[in-house]
Amino acid sequence: MFKKNILILACLGLIFCPPSYAKQKEASSLEIRQMQTRTYEVKNKKELMEAIVNVLQDRDYLINESNYNLGVVSGYKESKEKVFMGQQYVRYETSVQINELGGKSYKVRTNFLKKLIDLTGTPTTKKEIKNPEEFYREFFSQLDKSLFIEKQGI
């Protein structure tokens, strides 16, 4: 009987204690900023802003706000996503901001929001972006590619 109880406890321990259940440490605001920011060296601000617009268009975003003087571009994308036992419509919203650091150096900061779209087509609940680090890394990698493509005049 005692052995059986130990065995049951061991099994439960194995089920509920894997690393996936570990409480994840929330990223500090500095860590979030680091994740969302990159520095670029380009000829001018317009080249960088055009590359950003092209990246957003590559990702099927529609631009709903832009201001060249302030260096801000905002966009959104609504699409279908597969979830367990079905699918759901989500809306990604983004704001990209460019700050001149001096010379030809520019700081690009972006943030993405994910919202669920309800049955009536209205964005409602805010959802966490899965693996945000990779999400932002992918965005900046696309921006690198876009800058290269723009330079080659493709």
Place this chain on the structure above:
Amino acid sequence: MKKTIAKLLIFVFIVSFQAPVFAKTVKKEVTALDKRSVQTKIYDTKSETELMKMALSVLQDEEYKIINLDNDLSLITAVKESTRPRSTAVKAGYYTGALLYTGMTFGMGAIIAWVWIKDAHTPYNVEDAITINVSDLTDKQRKIRIVANEKVLAPHTGDRTTLKIITEVAPQFYQDFYAKMDKESFITKQNL
């Protein structure tokens, strides 16, 4: 003997699933360059503004409403609301459902079924959003790129409108848009 034949048939049946006909079609991933080539076109114009004006004229012809216009970045975002009739298959589904419901309720549910059928003839509300991006390519050439998205909403009698689908537009949309742009380019060049 019969057993052997049966085993052989089972073996052939199982092996037949490996035939190329049953092969899962692998969807080729569309690269950013593939997308750009469909969405982009080059025009010979004097300036970015000229191409922007041409695009604006096409948008006006198509009854789009401008929601963002940035002359410095040469960006235009516009939205269009239209209606689209429900397909025959959808209508047939509504009628079949209504008939079955009326039959199952021995005619008592006929009124509800009638309201339901009415929905079959209510067109979908379609929202098309488009972002146009114009940039310099050479001294005489300008590049225009468009990205569009479509949202289809289904209205229901006596109930709220529900979202049916959100999708990227088909490549035909870009072809049609650029065909209109070509006409507009001709009109602009002729000063008509």
